[in-house]
Each structure stands twice: as C-alpha cells, then as structure tokens.
Amino acid sequence: MATQHSRSAARLMMAPAVVLLLGWMLVPLTMTLYFSFKKYLPLRGGDLGWVGFENYVRFVTSSAFWPSIQTTLVLVGGVLIITTVLGILLALLLDQPMWGQGPVRILVIAPFFVMPTVSALVWKNFFMDANYGLFSYLWEFFGAEPIQWLSQASMPSLVLIVSWQWLPFATLILLTAIQSLDSEQLEAAEMDGAPALKRFWFIILPHLSRAISVVILIQTIFLLGIFAEIFVTTGGAFGTKTLTYLIYQRVLESQNIGLGSAGGVYAIILANIVAIFLMRIVGKNLDN
Amino acid sequence: MARAVTTQRKAINTALAWAIGLLIFFPILWTILTSFKTEATAIADPPVFFFFDWTLENYGVVMERSNYGKFLWNSIAIAGGSTLLGVIIAVPAAWSMAFVPGRRTKDILLWMLSTKMLPAVGVLYPIYLLFIKLGILDSKIGLIIVLMLINLPIIVWMLYTYFREIPGEILEAARMDGAGLKEEIIHVLTPMALPGIASTVLLNLILAWNEAFWTLNLTAAEAAPLTAFIASYSSPEGLFFAKLSAASTMAIAPILILGWFSQKQLVRGLTFGAVK
Amino acid sequence: MYLKNALRAATALTLVTTAVHAETLTIATVNNGDMIRMQGLTDDFTEKTGHDVEWVTLEENVLRQRVTTDITTKGGAFDVMTIGMYETPIWGANGWLVPLDDLSEEYDVDDILPAMAGGLSHDGTLYAAPFYGESSMIMYRTDLMEEAGLEMPEGSPTWSFIREAAAAMTDRDADINGICLRGKAGWGEGGALITAMSNSFGARWFDENWQPQFDTDAWNETLTFFTEMMNESGPAGYATNGFNENLSLFQQGKCGMWIDATVAASFVTNPDDSTVADSVGFALAPHKEGIDKNGNWLWAWALGIPAGTQKEEAAKAFVEWATSKDYIELVAENEGWANVPPGARTSLYENENYKDVPFAQMTLDSILSADPNNPTVDPVPYVGVQFAAIPEFAGIATDVSQEFSAVYAGQQSVEEALEKAQALTTDAMEAAGY
Numbered sequence: 001m002a003t004q005h006s007r008s009a010a011r012l013m014m015a016p017a018v019v020l021l022l023g024w025m026l027v028p029l030t031m032t033l034y035f036s037f038k039k040y041l042p043l044r045g046g047d048l049g050w051v052g053f054e055n056y057v058r059f060v061t062s063s064a065f066w067p068s069i070q071t072t073l074v075l076v077g078g079v080l081i082i083t084t085v086l087g088i089l090l091a092l093l094l095d096q097p098m099w100g101q102g103p104v105r106i107l108v109i110a111p112f113f114v115m116p117t118v119s120a121l122v123w124k125n126f127f128m129d130a131n132y133g134l135f136s137y138l139w140e141f142f143g144a145e146p147i148q149w150l151s152q153a154s155m156p157s158l159v160l161i162v163s164w165q166w167l168p169f170a171t172l173i174l175l176t177a178i179q180s181l182d183s184e185q186l187e188a189a190e191m192d193g194a195p196a197l198k199r200f201w202f203i204i205l206p207h208l209s210r211a212i213s214v215v216i217l218i219q220t221i222f223l224l225g226i227f228a229e230i231f232v233t234t235g236g237a238f239g240t241k242t243l244t245y246l247i248y249q250r251v252l253e254s255q256n257i258g259l260g261s262a263g264g265v266y267a268i269i270l271a272n273i274v275a276i277f278l279m280r281i282v283g284k285n286l287d288n
Numbered sequence: 289m290a291r292a293v294t295t296q297r298k299a300i301n302t303a304l305a306w307a308i309g310l311l312i313f314f315p316i317l318w319t320i321l322t323s324f325k326t327e328a329t330a331i332a333d334p335p336v337f338f339f340f341d342w343t344l345e346n347y348g349v350v351m352e353r354s355n356y357g358k359f360l361w362n363s364i365a366i367a368g369g370s371t372l373l374g375v376i377i378a379v380p381a382a383w384s385m386a387f388v389p390g391r392r393t394k395d396i397l398l399w400m401l402s403t404k405m406l407p408a409v410g411v412l413y414p415i416y417l418l419f420i421k422l423g424i425l426d427s428k429i430g431l432i433i434v435l436m437l438i439n440l441p442i443i444v445w446m447l448y449t450y451f452r453e454i455p456g457e458i459l460e461a462a463r464m465d466g467a468g469l470k471e472e473i474i475h476v477l478t479p480m481a482l483p484g485i486a487s488t489v490l491l492n493l494i495l496a497w498n499e500a501f502w503t504l505n506l507t508a509a510e511a512a513p514l515t516a517f518i519a520s521y522s523s524p525e526g527l528f529f530a531k532l533s534a535a536s537t538m539a540i541a542p543i544l545i546l547g548w549f550s551q552k553q554l555v556r557g558l559t560f561g562a563v564k
Numbered sequence: 565m566y567l568k569n570a571l572r573a574a575t576a577l578t579l580v581t582t583a584v585h586a587e588t589l590t591i592a593t594v595n596n597g598d599m600i601r602m603q604g605l606t607d608d609f610t611e612k613t614g615h616d617v618e619w620v621t622l623e624e625n626v627l628r629q630r631v632t633t634d635i636t637t638k639g640g641a642f643d644v645m646t647i648g649m650y651e652t653p654i655w656g657a658n659g660w661l662v663p664l665d666d667l668s669e670e671y672d673v674d675d676i677l678p679a680m681a682g683g684l685s686h687d688g689t690l691y692a693a694p695f696y697g698e699s700s701m702i703m704y705r706t707d708l709m710e711e712a713g714l715e716m717p718e719g720s721p722t723w724s725f726i727r728e729a730a731a732a733m734t735d736r737d738a739d740i741n742g743i744c745l746r747g748k749a750g751w752g753e754g755g756a757l758i759t760a761m762s763n764s765f766g767a768r769w770f771d772e773n774w775q776p777q778f779d780t781d782a783w784n785e786t787l788t789f790f791t792e793m794m795n796e797s798g799p800a801g802y803a804t805n806g807f808n809e810n811l812s813l814f815q816q817g818k819c820g821m822w823i824d825a826t827v828a829a830s831f832v833t834n835p836d837d838s839t840v841a842d843s844v845g846f847a848l849a850p851h852k853e854g855i856d857k858n859g860n861w862l863w864a865w866a867l868g869i870p871a872g873t874q875k876e877e878a879a880k881a882f883v884e885w886a887t888s889k890d891y892i893e894l895v896a897e898n899e900g901w902a903n904v905p906p907g908a909r910t911s912l913y914e915n916e917n918y919k920d921v922p923f924a925q926m927t928l929d930s931i932l933s934a935d936p937n938n939p940t941v942d943p944v945p946y947v948g949v950q951f952a953a954i955p956e957f958a959g960i961a962t963d964v965s966q967e968f969s970a971v972y973a974g975q976q977s978v979e980e981a982l983e984k985a986q987a988l989t990t991d992a993m994e995a996a997g998y
Contacts, residue, residue, distance in 0.1 A: 006388055006469075007388055007390075009384070009388075009469060010383075010384030010385075010387075010388035010390075011384070013380035013381060013383060013384040014380070014381045014384045014385065014396075016377050016380070016381070017377050017378060017380075017381035017400075017440060017444055018381070018396065018400075020377065020437060020440065021400055021403050021437065021440060021441065024403060024437040024440075025403045025406065027414075027418070028406055028411040028414055028415060029406065031411065031414035032406075032410055032411055032414065035413070035414065039997075041955065041996065042413075042636035042637070043636065043654060043658070043955030044955055044996070045658070046636075048997075058991070058995055062988070062991060063984060063987060063988060063991075064963070064988070090308065093301065093304060093305050093308070094305060096298075096301040096305075097298050097301065098298055098301040098302040098305050099298070099302045100302065100306065101305075102551070102552075103309075104305045104306055104309040105309075105551055105555060106548050106551050107306075107309035107310060107312060107313040108308070108309050108312050108313075109547065109551060109554065109555075110312070110313050110316055110544065110547070110548075111312060111313075111315070111316070112494065112547070113494055113498075113540060113543045113544045113547045114316065114498075114540050114544075115497065115498040115500060115514070115515060115518070115539060115540060116498060116500055117500045117515060117518050117519070117522075118518055118536045118539055118540055119315070121518070121522050121532060121536065122315050122316075122318075122319050122536060123315065125529060125532065126315070126318055126319065126322065126529065126533075127315065129809075130799070130800055130801025130804065130805075131799070131800075131801070131809070131812075131813065131818075132331040132333075132529070132812075134318070134335060137333070137334055137335055141334075146800065148800065148801040148803070148804070148973065150804050151801060151803040151804050151969070151972075151973035151975075152973055152974070152975075164312070164315070167312070168312075169558075172554060172555060172558045173558055173560060175555060176555065176556065176557075176558060214560040217401075218442075218560065221401060221404045221405060222404075224405060224407075225404075225405075225407060225408060227408070227409060227500075227501060228500045228501070231625070232522065234749070234804075235625070235748075235749050235750055235962075235966075236749070236962075236966060237749035237965075237966040237969045237970065238749075238803075238966075238969065238970060238973060238975065239970075239975075241966075243407075244407050244409060247407055247409050247410045248409040249959060249962065249963070250959070251409060251410065251412060251413060252409070252412070252629045252632070252633070253629075253958055253959040253962050254956065254958070254959025254960070254992065255632065255636065255955060255958075255959065256959070256995065256996075257413050259995065260409075260410055260413075261410060263410060264406070264407055264409075264410025264411065267405075267406075267407040267410060268405065268406060268407075271402070271405035271406075271407075272402070272405070275398075275402060275405065279398070331812070331816075352604075353600060353603065353604075353621075354621070412633065413633070413637070416633055416634075416637050416639060417637050419639075420637060420638070420639050420640070425639055425640075425641055426641050504626065504630075505629070505630065505633065508590050508592070508620050508634075508641040508642055509590045509618035509619070509620050510590075510618075512620065516620075516622070519622045519623050519626045520595045520621035520622055520623065521595070521623075522623045527812055527815070527837065528808075
C-alpha cells in the first residue's frame with residue numbers, strides 16, 4: 001500500500017538520522033585510517049610522514065596484542081554468560097507472585113543506574129581492597145585467607161563488577177519477555193503433568209530466544225568498549241588489558257597516535273567479526 | 289486448581305527474591321551508609337552497619353570543595369539535551385522504517401548499531417582536534433551532539449520496535465479522515481507510542497548520564513558533568529572512603545531516584561522488540 | 565585532502581567565541597591535599613588581583629591524560645596546568661609552555677631550590693614554577709625499631725639493614741608489616757619506586773646508546789631483592805598498593821617502615837589523621853653496599869602556562885601567587901607550619917619557624933642528595949631520577965611496571981618479567997625511532 005509519495009517522504013524522514021550517523025561513522029573512520037598510516041607522535045612534533053603498514057605490523061606483533069584479544073573475549077563472553085543465565089533465573093523468580101514485587105524490582109535494577117566509574121570505585125575500595133575491603137573481613141570471619149582480588153583474581157573480579165552492572169539490563173528485558181508469555185499454554189502443560197524443568201526447556205526458553213538475542217546483541221556492543229572499569233581497578237595490569245585498553249595506552253600513555261589508530265582499525269575489524277558471528281547465531285531470532 | 293498459589297509458596301518466593309534483591313543492592317546501600325560515617329568508622333574493623341554516629345560532615349566537605357550544583361546542572365542539561373535531540377531525529381526515521389519498510393530497512397538498522405562499535409579511545413585525538421576547530425570544546429552543545437550520536441542507534445531501534453507494534457489499520461483510518469503525515473505522527477502515532485517513547489527516553493537518560501569517556505575528555509570547567517566531579521574524589525591523599533562515598537552518592541542519586549520513580553515504565557517498556 | 569577540506573569547512577562555520585570573562589582562569593590540578601588546600605585559599609588571590617579562578621580538579625592519571633591531550637592539540641581548555649618534573653622539560657622543549665623568565669622582583673625566582681628549578685627548566689629557562697617539591701625518604705616507627713633492638717644509622721642505611729630491620733619489626737599476629745612499599749602498576753606509582761631503587765643497585769634504564777638495560781644483573785638483583793623483602797615483611801596484596809594505600813596503612817600503625825615521598829611526612833605526623841603521629845622517625849633513603857647512589861627520587865608538582873593562552877598575564881599572576889613566599893606564609897597562618905607546601909624554596913628551610921618541624925631537615929637533605937642530571941652509577945643519556953625525560957617513557961614505564969606488578973602478585977618470575985620488559989622497551993624505542 002506504500003505509494004511512491006509515501007516512499008519518498010519516508011526517505012526524507014530517515015535522512016537526518018542516516019546522514020548524521022554516516023558522518024559520525026565516516027569522519028572518525030577516515031581520520032583513524034589516515035592517522036594509522038602515519039608516524040604521528042604529538043610529543044615529537046606531530047606528523048612525521050607516511051609509514052605504510054608499519055603501525056599495523058607493529059601493533060599486531062607486539063607481545064600485548066594476542067593476550068588483549070583473549071582478555072576482550074573472556075570479558076565479553078564471561079559477562080554475557082553470567083548476565084544471561086542469572087538474568088533468566090532472576091526474571092523467572094520476579095515473575096512469580098510475591099509480596100513487595102515493586103520494591104524488589106527496584107533493588108534488582110538499581111545497579112544499572114550507577115555510572116561505571118562509581119561502580120568500579122565502590123567495588124575496588126569497599127569490597128575488593130586487600131586491607132579494608134568487606135570481602136577481606138568476610139573471608140577472615142570464616143577463617144579463610146583473604147584473596148587479593150584485583151591482583152590474583154583480576155579477571156574474575158572484573159567480570160564480577162561488569163556483570164553486576166549489566167545484570168539488571170538483562171533481567172529487565174527477559175522479565176518483559178516472560179510476562180508476555182501466554183499463561184494458558186503453561187497451565188495446559190502443567191495440567192498435563194509436565195515437570196517444571198520440561199516446561200522451562202520446551203515452552204519458556206524457546207519463547208525467550210528473541211529476548212536473549214537482544215540481550216546478547218546490545219550488551220556485546222557495550223561490553224566491547226568497556227574502559228572505565230579497567231582504568232579504575234587495575235589500570236590494565238594483571239592480564240586485564242583488553243583491546244580497547246591497549247589502544248588507550250598507545251594513544252594516551254605512549255602518545256603514539258599512528259600506532260593507536262592502527263589498533264583502532266583492528267578493533268573495528270574485531271567488532272565486525274563478532275558482529276557477523278552474532279548475526280549468524282542470534283540474528284535469525286531477530287527476524288520476524 | 290492450576291496456578292493456584294499457596295501462601296507458603298508465595299512466602300518462599302518473597303523471601304528468596306528479597307534476599308537476592310538486597311544482595312544485588314548491597315554495594316549501593318553500603319556506599320550510602322559509608323557516606324554518613326566518619327573516615328575512621330568507614331574503615332573500622334569489624335565493619336559497622338547501622339549503629340554508628342551518623343554525620344553529614346562528608347557532604348559538607350564535598351559541597352565546600354566542589355561546585356556540585358554546576359556539575360549537576362551540566363549533567364541534567366547534557367543528558368536531557370542529547371536525549372531530546374536524539375528522539376526528535378529518531379522519531380521520523382523510526383516511523384518510516386516501521387511503516388514504509390524497504391528491502392534494506394533491517395540492514396540500515398544493523399548498520400546504525402554497528403557505528404557504536406568504533407572504539408572511542410582510538411578516535412579521541414581526531415575528535416578533540418575537530419572540537420577545537422569547531423570551537424565547541426568544553427561546551428554543553430558539543431557534548432549534547434556527541435552523546436546524541438552515540439545513542440541515536442539505540443533510540444532509533446527502540447522506537448522502531450514500538451512503532452511496528454501499532455496496527456496499520458489505525459493509520460489508514462486516520463488517513464481516510466484526511467490526516468496528513470504530520471497530523472498522523474503527532475495526533476495518532478505519538479500518543480499510541482507514548483509508553484514506548486517514555487521508556488526510550490528513560491534508557492537514554494541513563495546511558496547519557498553515565499557516559500564517562502567523552503564527558504570527561506571533552507570538558508574542562510565549563511561543561512563538566514558529574515562524571516568529572518567523581519574523578520576528583522577517587523584516591524586523593526589520606527583516608528577518603530567516606531568522602532568518596534558521599535561524592536558517589538551525590539553523583540548517582542539523581543538518576544537513581546528518577547529510575548526508581550519510573551521503574552514500572554522501564555519494566556514494561558524495555559523490550560527492544562524482544563516481545564512479539 | 566578530504567580531511568583538510570572538511571576541517572576548513574568546519575573552521576568557516578566556527579563562531580568565534582570571544583573570551584567572555586577575560587579574567588576568569590581555568591586551572592587544571594591534581595586532587596592532592598596541598599592543591600585542595602590551595603583551592604580553599606583562592607579568595608586571597610581574587611582579592612589581591614581581581615581575577616576569578618575556576619578549578620578542574622582531577623585524579624592524577626585522569627589529569628595527565630587530560631592536560632596532555634589539550635597541550636598536544638593546542639586545545640586551550642586550560643590557562644594554568646599542574647604538571648610534573650617529567651612533562652615540563654619535554655613540553656618546554658616543544659615550545660608549548662610560556663617561559664617564566666620575567667617573573668617579578670619580589671617573587672625572587674632565585675629562591676627556588678636549584679634542584680627543583682633545574683628539573684623544571686629546559687636549556688636554562690624555567691617553564692613551570694614548583695608548587696611543592698619532594699624527594700623520597702624512610703619514615704619509620706621509632707617505637708618498633710627500639711623494640712626490635714635496632715637503631716637507624718646516621719645517613720643512608722644499606723638495603724640489607726632495611727631488610728633485616730623489616731624482618732625484625734614484622735609481627736603478623738599484630739598486623740604489623742616491617743616494610744610498606746609501592747607495588748602498584750603505573751610509572752608514577754610502583755614504577756617510580758623501583759626505578760629509584762634500581763639506581764641504588766647500580767642499574768639504569770638505558771645505556772648511552774639508548775639500549776634498554778633490563779637484561780643486566782643489576783636489574784635482576786633489584787627486582788629479586790624487592791620481591792623477596794616484600795614477601796618476607798610486606799603487607800598482603802602489596803602488588804596493588806600505591807602511595808595512598810601505604811599512607812593509610814602507615815597511619816593505622818600497620819607498617820614498621822615506609823619509603824616514600826617526603827611530603828607524606830606531614831600526613832604521618834599529623835595527630836588528627838595518624839595513630840602513630842608521635843613515634844615517627846625519618847632517615848635518608850637506603851643504598852646498596854658499595855654503591856654511592858641512594859634510592860631516592862626527585863619530583864615537583866608545578867604550575868605551567870600553556871603557550872597561546874589569551875590570559876597570559878592573569879595566569880602569570882596566579883602562578884606567582886601560588887608559588888610565592890607569601891602563599892607559604894598564608895598557609896602557615898591558617899594551617900600551621902607543618903602544612904605549608906614543602907620542598908620548593910630555599911627560604912623556607914632558613915625560616916626559624918619551619919626549623920621546628922621534625923621532618924624539615926631530612927626533607928631538604930633528601931632533595932639535595934638527588935641528582936637528576938647524574939642519577940645512576942653508569943652514565944645515562946637521559947635526565948631524571950625515577951624517570952627518563954623522554955616522551956616515550958610514560959608509556960613504556962607503565963607497561964614495564966605492569967610486568968613487575970605481576971611478579972609481586974606471584975604471577976610470573978623475575979626473569980620472565982625482565983625479559984618482557986626488555987622486549988617491549990626495545991620495541992617501543994624502535995617505534996619512536998631511536
């Protein structure tokens with residue numbers, strides 16, 4: 001029923017958003033590409049000429065590169081698994097009848113409102129600090145040797161902090177999805193004597209697949225860019241250097257814009273690989 | 289008898305949910321509690337929970353040291369401005385994608401999301417130069433534009449999913465009555481999509497409020513929001529747990545309160561099209 | 565070309581934002597105690613000069629990243645920047661800072677301690693005025709030392725004495741660690757300590773041809789000694805302890821000795837914050853037997869003015885005010901002599917009132933014993949004690965100190981860390997074109 005008229009109107013209406021985002025993509029991308037082929041050291045006078053693919057080679061051959069890819073994948077993967085699994089369980093629980101459902105929901109979603117810097121500071125100082133952290137007291141209370149969280153268990157600590165921040169988001173989306181589930185279908189299954197686990201596996205989980213896809217897609221986009229949490233807690237030490245953090249070090253700490261830009265290009269490539277991968281796995285669920 | 293819930297089961301649910309809820313909320317609660325302690329009490333061994341001499345001293349110190357009002361206002365202006373601008377640009381785009389879908393609509397949506405994958409740290413230098421040239425370094429308008437662009441894909445996608453759920457017949461009926469495109473959007477579509485728009489706005493306020501890279505790196509004194517405010521309280525010399533708690537509480541309180549009041553809206557609206 | 569055109573177009577669009585309040589200065593500073601005190605006293609400056617001040621107070625790492633971005637892009641977001649002894653000569657050499665060669669008569673620029681003035685100059689021109697200066701020294705608990713039956717020697721003790729004393733003072737049941745030292749990654753944190761310490765073991769960062777020296781015995785010995793001593797007598801989790809963590813440990817009575825910035829002396833002897841205020845002794849930083857370099861560093865937090873600022877006069881007025889003798893008097897009046905910014909001016913150490921401050925003399929002696937132009941046993945091509953004043957150093961040293969911190973956390977051996985340090989330093993120096 002779409003007429004030619006409404007089609008061109010539609011294009012016109014889409015134009016501002018598309019043009020703006022195209023600009024927001026192209027300008028930085030062009031500049032990143034441009035700098036990535038340059039020897040560009042601001043503290044040594046800036047532009048020192050073209051160097052071809054030298055920055056790309058140097059970035060990828062540095063001993064920090066592959067570990068950073070691994071760290072990135074562990075962080076993203078770990079947080080995705082934890083938030084999705086716990087999110088489903090939590091959403092199932094919150095969907096049950098109970099007293100004070102509203103207040104409980106508020107408690108559960110609260111971490112989502114906390115800015116990353118603050119949540120990293122809170123976890124680092126009040127919980128994971130070796131001397132004054134609550135975890136130390138807790139461990140000592142039970143007679144255990146306190147763990148040096150941010151040095152000896154750095155990745156689990158980081159995954160814990162980031163999961164805490166994103167669990168509410170996953171729970172919210174999954175909860176909305178569960179609430180839309182046709183309760184008659186469930187009741188019928190219950191009448192038929194299907195055990196709870198079976199009902200979950202054959203009715204609830206398939207119903208949630210779309211919501212799970214959304215959770216994974218949106219979170220991956222944000223998790224690939226995690227920065228403040230690492231900056232505040234470990235500063236990239238103890239194997240917590242993600243690709244994003246490595247680029248930060250090259251650009252801002254080493255003041256090597258060319259090398260950092262080459263790293264940026266790799267990050268875009270990695271993001272696209274992950275995106276294609278995601279589309280393959282979860283993209284199907286997003287189609288109608 | 290199906291789904292009849294016994295009181296016992298309800299009690300178990302309640303206890304379990306509250307226990308988990310409090311556990312998840314605990315770090316925030318602890319921060320708020322610590323903000324009312326003295327520095328010595330804040331690191332007391334063993335830790336004290338409620339029974340200490342409550343003091344407002346830390347808030348006094350923070351208020352004296354920083355111009356909290358200015359940071360707060362900047363945060364409100366930047367988060368609010370970027371969300372408003374984003375919605376204004378996204379509504380028409382989402383409308384046309386939802387009601388006049390082309391072959392490439394889905395691709396365009398995914399492409400929009402992919403623009404979020406460019407690592408911010410890698411482009412700080414070029415963007416900083418650009419901001420200098422444009423004369424918008426350390427200005428609210430500059431940050432409003434950047435945060436709008438960062439969140440625009442999310443806004444478009446969310447609105448698209450809400451619009452798509454609106455039955456086309458209603459629009460046709462409106463068109464029959466002689467409504468133009470403008471009227472259609474303003475009088476028919478928007479009211480129907482209002483709950484969706486509201487949760488979109490909420491989510492983006494949260495994301496913009498908490499964005500900590502650009503807001504910190506593109507500002508100095510004039511446009512610095514609460515993310516910069518908190519950067520002056522992390523690890524100074526000496527004991528700082530209580531003061532850090534007070535500053536943290538002040539930084540997250542406004543958005544936390546907003547979130548609490550609107551949690552129903554968020555719970556209902558945050559679907560990203562995940563619900564058919 | 566596209567880029568240039570885009571930029572040109574963008575420039576054409578720019579509304580020229582004229583300076584609205586010509587005399588409101590934007591000052592970037594670090595959130596250290598002395599700077600926060602300065603903020604509280606800003607009214608005095610406004611009263612005297614009529615200029616207003618807007619503060620941008622940031623945590624050290626954020627501050628560095630912020631001001632470096634701004635100076636390299638000539639962003640002009642700040643009129644005065646708080647920078648250190650590392651940045652100043654590099655930026656000065658690039659012409660990014662306003663030379664401070666025409667300061668007023670009463671400012672008395674010659675009164676600045678020569679070691680500080682030297683470290684903040686390039687080619688003999690001062691580019692930033694020191695707000696406070698520091699070296700590092702030993703702060704120790706006199707009561708615990710006595711209990712252990714030991715006595716701190718006059719002058720600089722040897723590292724083996726320190727290790728022995730640390731072991732003797734350690735009492736794990738009472739939660740007392742013989743020695744607290746920085747292990748936290750970051751070139752200005754653990755990196756500064758281990759580099760200064762390595763000097764006193766006869767190690768160096770680079771030889772005269774800029775070849776990294778981590779493959780030498782001297783480095784191996786430094787790192788091995790440090791790790792062994794800390795594992796014997798250091799606090800749990802020292803791999804993440806920086807200045808601030810150690811400060812609160814010492815103030816809570818959990819450290820027997822602490823080798824760190826001389827400015828900490830006023831915090832650990834302040835009875836309001838410190839539980840051990842009346843039993844703190846001071847000594848020069850240690851050295852290894854047979855090495856005539858002590859393991860102490862030299863640093864200053866200073867105020868510099870970015871070249872190209874529209875408010876140069878007002879900015880200079882501020883720099884003069886904040887680093888003047890009058891400012892010291894002002895702080896002394898308000899907060900007492902122990903809290904004045906130390907280590908910047910000779911006259912402070914000649915002041916009768918200041919001589920009563922217990923750590924004054926040791927601070928001065930420590931500062932005077934550090935020599936940035938000649939920091940190591942073997943000759944080096946760089947200037948700086950706990951750093952090398954070249955643009956690449958911050959990035960390299962952060963990476964290197966991360967490898968070292970992994971050793972402290974027990975995640976790799978000393979040999980592995982040094983091997984990695986050697987490789988990554990070589991690589992980075994190559995990238996920079998050495």
